[in-house]
Amino acid sequence: MTFPVEEIYRTEGVPEYTFVRPPNFNELLVDLRNPGKPMVVEGQSGTGKTTTVRKIIERLLPARNFAYLSARKAADVAKIIQLAQQGGPGAFVIDDFHRLANDIQEQLGNIVKIAAEENDPATHPKVVLIGINRVGSELIHFVPDVAKRIGIHRIQPSDEAGTLQLIERGEEKLHIEIEGKQEIFGESRGDYWVTQLLCQMICLLEDVTESANEKKTVHFDVSVIRERVRDRLHHTYNEAVTEFCRGKRFRSSNDPYFKLLREVSRQESSIVDLQMLANSAPEVKGSINNVKEKRLSVLLDSKPICGRYFYYNSDTKNFAIEDPALFYYLKHLDWEALRQECGFKHTDKDYEFDFSLSFAGENRELTKQISSQLEVMDCSVFFDELFENNYLGKAWTKTFEDIFRQRSRLVVCVLDKAHREKIWPTFERECFSPRVADEAVIPIYLDDTAFPGISQDIVGIKFTRDPDKPLEDQVTDDIVFRLLARLDDV
Known part of the structure; x- marks a missing residue:
């Protein structure tokens, strides 16, 4: 019998002739066969999670009539929400569980818990959840007492x-x-x-x-094969990769997404904990910290092409490249060529913040408005009240010293009489004053107060409140646009 090569070595769909059972195949079979036992099947992309479940059902449990639902399909999500809210009998495989909203995951967790406790297929569903690593632990986080009632299986490469x-x-x-x-x-x-x-x-x-x-x-020749595969994948993934690396708003100095993705490509697994990655890679720690709290989630939400291929949970800090072909492509990418294609400058130093803001309490409203607008423009900003929880138990003096001296690309100081007289602003000035000579300090002058270490001929922004103009608009026109222009020149 003659077989076409694409039917044998399959890159789309479930392989018919080259499927290989994972070591825990029989454990999966037993739990799938148990009508009252919910299941979680997890593993990194490309390990064959969905393929294995489908093979068991199609070959050994065809009469069970499982419904396949994917969190990537809008029509299926509506059915998943209905199941999560109403329960009921039936057998369901829910793929990409990790991509569901947290509240839906929690509701499904409760459905799973009740189904496991009562073990009555006539009134409760048989649910199989498939997702990336740690789906099981995240489900347990939502429904703590569900662990002993479900089968959690991890499929390894x-x-x-x-x-x-x-x-x-x-x-x-x-x-x-x-x-x-x-x-x-x-x-x-x-x-x-x-x-x-x-x-x-x-x-x-x-x-x-x-x-x-x-x-x-x-x-x-493996090097030839690698090059041909990379070239073949380039047309599929180049746009998504460049859009990710360039961030929500392109600036030639805004490269933390580029550095993050390059570091992820060097890992063994396509699923990484960004907190752990930052701690293990000091040369890009600033860039990872720069985006892991908010900016990465905003990017994936704002660019659908990025959200299609990359996953991020800002609560658990789990970042995943869900397509194994994309992960392979990234591992063999010419990163220097990509840097040039994206238009990034070469930078020797890795910064956690684009701007750190120094101000006296009397000017908190103005500074908060500056911070908010810079964040909207995809800048990483140190504004103290945004990070209070991050530094619980730590000394502010050491923290501020690090941030203003070396962890910020630019320092913006809102200067007036209060800034000169207050203790904390004075300490901050002592921290960042050595950077004045490096042209890394941008003063915003609210009055004519003189400051030691900040020369009067330093070009800053003179800001006088216009009562006839909304503060938001005035900050945009007089401050934020100028700060962004300066950032582009760094």
């Missing part, structure tokens, strides 16, 4: 033996022998999907488009 089994099943159907196939495991790192893609590309380059009439030995 394949080992070398499993990868070779996948390859050999394809060789048998295509009547070929891939010489040096052990190298494929080193390249795919056990990712089932990437293995399929590499094998398909090897066959195409060796003119194998369907089963050979006679046994054929197929040769490949």
